[in-house]
Amino acid sequence: MYKEQLIENLRNQGFPLFIIEAFASVPRELFIPKNLEQYAYEDSPLPIGEKQTISQPYTMAFMLSLLGVEKIRKNKIKILEIGSGSGYVLALLSKLCPQAKIFGVEIIRTLSENSKQILSNYKNIKIINKSGILGLPDSAPYDRILVSASAHNISIIDKITNQLKDKGILVSPVGNSIIQLKKHNNKLEKKEFPGFAFVPLVE
Numbered sequence: 461m462y463k464e465q466l467i468e469n470l471r472n473q474g475f476p477l478f479i480i481e482a483f484a485s486v487p488r489e490l491f492i493p494k495n496l497e498q499y500a501y502e503d504s505p506l507p508i509g510e511k512q513t514i515s516q517p518y519t520m521a522f523m524l525s526l527l528g529v530e531k532i533r534k535n536k537i538k539i540l541e542i543g544s545g546s547g548y549v550l551a552l553l554s555k556l557c558p559q560a561k562i563f564g565v566e567i568i569r570t571l572s573e574n575s576k577q578i579l580s581n582y583k584n585i586k587i588i589n590k591s592g593i594l595g596l597p598d599s600a601p602y603d604r605i606l607v608s609a610s611a612h613n614i615s616i617i618d619k620i621t622n623q624l625k626d627k628g629i630l631v632s633p634v635g636n637s638i639i640q641l642k643k644h645n646n647k648l649e650k651k652e653f654p655g656f657a658f659v660p661l662v663e
């Protein structure tokens with residue numbers, strides 16, 4: 461499949477223009493192994509080495525929509541991605557929110573090192589090689605938190621909601637669902653979207 465076709469599919473699936481434009485401006489082939497380049501624009505997950513995968517574009521577009529950045533994306537916000545893997549989603553976030561400070565936490569060193577190289581031109585992205593199971597307290601609080609690997613239980617996610625600002629949003633897979641948590645006056649409003657598959661969050 462060609463890039464234009466993937467973009468057209470995302471359009472037909474009804475994603476907002478600013479999200480589609482981010483997909484159009486980031487070359488996915490940079491984030492996958494060379495021998496898989498021909499599949500870069502398939503709407504499917506792809507291996508990135510170390511038994512990990514880059515998510516399906518549809519799933520990413522869905523999670524990025526749930527992150528709800530549209531109205532604040534030109535502001536100086538702080539975003540955390542836990543499980544930044546190849547760095548592809550960090551690049552998308554950087555296009556979506558050019559003024560943001562974006563932190564990626566990745567537990568596998570080779571992936572974090574590779575992604576640092578690929579993203580060396582993205583000045584608003586910082587990648588840290590460690591477990592994000594407890595979030596990244598040092599740079600908290602965040603306006604948005606995106607978890608890219610699946611927690612087996614919501615209690616794991618509950619432990620990092622204190623790193624979310626008021627009016628902040630966290631999006632995370634829990635089991636086979638995507639969970640969206642919105643914080644308001646220290647209360648969390650939760651929505652669940654079932655029917656997805658992710659690599660597990662290492663606990």
Ligand code: SAH
Nearest residue numbers: 543545546548549567591592608609661662
């Ligand atoms: N967003 C990534 C998706 C990578 S898959 C991309 O665009 O490529 C999920 C990633 O989460 C894997 O790279 C895995 O190593 C990482 N991961 C799993 N458990 C983790 C943990 N506890 N802390 C940090 N990263 C973790």
